[in-house]
Amino acid sequence: MFKNYLKTAYRTLRKNVGFTAINVFGLALGLATCMLIVFYVVDELSYDKYNTKADRIYRANMQIKFGGIDQTYASSPSPLGLVFKKDYPEVENFCRFFQRGGFNVKKGTQTIHEDRMVYVDSTMFDVFTLPMTAGDPKHALVEPNTVVITETIAKRYFNTTQAVGKTFTFDEKLLYKVTGVIKDLPKQSHFHYDFFLSMTSKEESRENAWFSNNFNTYVLLKPGANVKQFEAKLPELMRKNAGPQLQDILHLNFDSFERAGNRYQLSLMPLLDIHLKSNLMSELDHNGNIQYVYIFGAVAIFILLIACVNFMNLSTARSANRAREVGVRKVLGSARKYLIAQFLSESMMVTFVATVIAVAAAYMLLPMFNNIAGKNIELNAASLIWLVPSLLITVFVIGFLAGSYPAFFLSGFQPIEVLKGKLSSGFKGGMLRSSLVVFQFFISIVLIIGTLVIYN
Structure with missing residues (x-):
């Protein structure tokens, strides 16, 4: 059954190459940027922890x-x-x-x-x-x-x-x-x-x-x-x-x-x-600043939110055009839980591919990031201990959140109303997508203003 979900998801995504590419690379860019910032924050928080006492x-x-x-x-x-x-x-x-x-x-x-x-x-x-x-x-x-x-x-x-x-x-x-x-x-x-x-x-x-x-x-x-x-x-x-x-x-x-x-x-x-x-007189070396950790941590969260909201918005917009597909599946006897699983599997697949691309991009950009941040961050076995579980959780959470609304909403349609086209038109103009777009613009404007203030 799970193999069939993946096969169907793959075929659906392949038919919509443009949508899939925008969704995958948009999410991958956000994840890669967030990952680099997380590397910086983790590095700052790990100082002196090598001492066993x-x-x-x-x-x-x-x-x-x-x-x-x-x-x-x-x-x-x-x-x-x-x-x-x-x-x-x-x-x-x-x-x-x-x-x-x-x-x-x-x-x-x-x-x-x-x-x-x-x-x-x-x-x-x-x-x-x-x-x-x-x-x-x-x-x-x-x-x-x-x-x-x-x-x-x-x-x-x-x-x-x-x-x-x-x-x-x-x-x-x-x-x-x-x-x-x-x-x-x-x-x-x-x-x-x-x-x-x-x-x-x-x-x-x-x-x-x-x-x-x-x-x-x-x-x-x-x-x-x-x-x-x-x-x-x-x-x-x-x-x-x-x-x-x-x-x-x-x-x-x-x-x-x-x-x-x-x-x-x-x-x-x-x-x-x-x-x-600590930035006192007579320090043994130049120290960091906890405020930078807070600022960069917040920026990483905002960037990840923008990427996730963009992913959810595109997924919701595309799902609205699949209302008739849901109606046909229901008429042919497909249970609601299978429809939910189908939507979620597609979302998970896109998220997984985006995460793989994000990891590759972050790895290639790490030397440039080290030059900018004045760091010597390296990906090693110790990094993978926390990185791999974090990425798996990210795939699951983002995939579930992005696919949950379309999955649960569309799977609840009555077949006769779907086939008449009543719900599809209403779904396209729903408040959810408008709210997500406003949310994206709000965070983007906050980040831009913050960047300009810090630069000046």
Whole structure:
């Protein structure tokens, strides 16, 4: 029976090549555009999720209000991480980043300037998920003047990923020994470095300076730790540790400092919120913006709605001309459920073909889209895990919605009235198609106006 539906649907669509082509390619264009935008949104939302402990990692932010300065920083004092680990049972571990800037790196007779360098604690591998292909992550960054590099850097300078034990010369005088090689950082990371230098090489990391704020501090909480309760302890932490230095510098106690309207406060930000919800001073890299995700998500929905409404409108218009066919089928004994199945099968077939074309178009346009969006989105096995089910659901939903109204409406006609032509003429002038056209124009105008406003 199902095979017969498909065969009949194919013959019907083939007889109306022009209509079928317009319907298929119109829907395919909308789906392809929507798909590219969805790729962008999914990519933005996937930042830092490669970390297996991502839900327990937080960054310490520092809000400073004093002397005309009112700013929140992504950095914090040097000793903060050590105090976290020592005095607070909720903390499993911590890791600090110190942005050094670049070094001139010696490669044979060449000197190459490398900017993507950072000092980190040896605990980085306990906090973040950075698979090491050579070396021991527990001891890699313990000694001073040691460095962990990415596979790309290892191949660039040593022509092999087995670079442990080799030496770099920085700025013609500093010797750093390679103690580990890690896989290249995922594109969806809020920091991108190629050289991770041992924090023990940095003297400032050992200073008890509570007003330096030069370190990006990340804390890994223990499973089940109450974040709210832990964060509630931070004011007392600053009062206890930064208070004495405040007294020495400004001759003020912490209470007097805050009563004067000043602020020196810590807060925690979840790791998964950093890329889209944090644009503070001293970020490790340029972040995105959650508003862009909302805007592009809304645009994708609008474009998909336009494509679906156009598909439904054309399907409804064409179905109106098939009222006499329905009447003949009913006279010959066809049950209503079979008529409904026939209309839906035709709609599903058109939607499926349009979806296949849309996938091919999106795949071919992806490199151009990456250039425009500044992304490196790739279709891989991980993408197919969510893409294939989503496309199948799309085919079913759009196909059902587009074919349901004609199917249920036409299949309910009385044969005698259909054959007299009474319902066909009334159907052609129905309110549904007018409403769909108005809806299409409304969304199109909204998108055009929005595009012009954003461009200006």
